[in-house]
Amino acid sequence: MSAGEYMDKKLLVFLGLLGLSFVLVIIASVIPLSAPTDVLKLILLAVAVVANVLAFSSRYYLYLILPLFEQRKRDIVIADQSPYWLSSTSDSILQKVGDDFVATVYINIPLYRSATEMSDEDKLNFAQQVSRMVGISKEPTRFSTQLYVMNKDAYIQKLRDTITTVEEEEAKLVTGNAPANEIERVRGKAAMWRKMLDNVGRGSSLELSSYASLSAKGGKEFEAVSLVQQKARELMSGIGATFGVSPNVVLGNELLKFVEPEYLIPFSTISEQITKNIQEEVI
């Protein structure tokens, strides 16, 4: 739904509900007074009050009021499709808003400075640089810092593979009647890798990333994507000039790290974290 259509619909719903409320009040007022009709009048008035409050609420809650009326159930579906898809150029995510496409690009800002190694002057400069960066663009731009759990899936898998290889080596040596010191050496190696896997899996390591994101609208997918690419280039040059770093556009699956909640806590650490939580609860 375009912004214009949304406004039309919003106004229509407001006037419709408000009209209903007025009509009900007027009907209630013209019904002749008598014992049974007095109750009916109050019922009509109560419905008019509900319609009036809903009319006023439609200003902000139209996105919920319409599906609520249509579906008339407790679990209301506002949208049943994925909120975005990856563009064919893999450098942005796309969503359809009314007749338009909105492309959003994520820019990685490689900032690795710590306040512990800064003088007071450096800290003031840094704070001013951040203020300057935030005001670079006239169009809404989002600057973010994200702390997330490091993805150790690949490393853990590599360790498991190594342990399997060493265990196979040990089994071969044992069945082949190899010298005892050789068997001991391989067993020691296996113990070392197991301990390493244990250590890696025990604690979750956190990573901090800074990035910027911005969107552009277009009538066609490629139009939105090329517009957002153009905006991203301008923003990257501004950020680069402010901090003296080389920002880069985030590509492909790396984008998901900034979009999907499950990428903040990768699978390998989930079971470990849940176990830790249960242990804490027991203690």
Added chain:
Amino acid sequence: MDEEGVMYLVFALLMPLIGFTILPSFGKGGFAIVAAALLILDVILVMLMNWADFILFPLVTNLLGITFQPAAGYKIVKGQDSILKEINGLYYATGFVTGNLFGYSFKQETALQDEQGKMIQAPDTWERGVMSIDFPFKFHVIAAGLDSQKVRDEFEGKRSYQEFQLSRALQGGGNEVTITDIQRKINIFQTKIDRLSQGERPLASVMYFETTAIGVSEKAALDSLTSQIKSLQISMGSMDIDLARVQGRELYTLFKFNFGLPTSFEEMALYFDQQG
């Protein structure tokens, strides 16, 4: 409140006004009292929706047990303060916390020296806060640069109005508190105008935290999220900012921002007009 808000409010209050004028037609005695109570309730609900919809709306959805699916795979819970996603039997709960760092950017009437001290401390305070957090979170600043001249004209207009108020208060023998308050307002506008003259660029900004927790059930994930949000509020409390949990329609807006941002300042203002 903007013009649209005034229009909505005026039209919505017309109905109870008409209702009161025709109150006798609803009967006598008890019937009239109930009708008057309904009309008063209408006024109260409209006012609440206008100034505190973030309280009323979650209350209604909580009472009726209403949940929303904003997109495939996601669910906004009945408390309207968290978004759930289920992946292979595990639940990810996401919540938002406001974090407007105005003190560090544009809105204070503090002396430059104080502000410099605050700016010097900011990286340290931030780092200390982040180091005490051991769960995933994001801090977002959505900003749009504004036209300096337009903003300057607006501030000058507001300053002139306050100067007019001050002259009236002085002539009319206004009390000390009123005069001090007007002078303080004039100082705020003057500070802002001075800073614009020094080349500072005015900004429209929305700042917030986002955090995600996991659990083996919806309840576990939501409980974990609540505890994370409390930790976040404690850790970032040293930044001297208002850290309130986001509820209601703004939760849905911030959720949508993860997949697409407003493309113009006007569109951004549409979402956050009540926050100024």
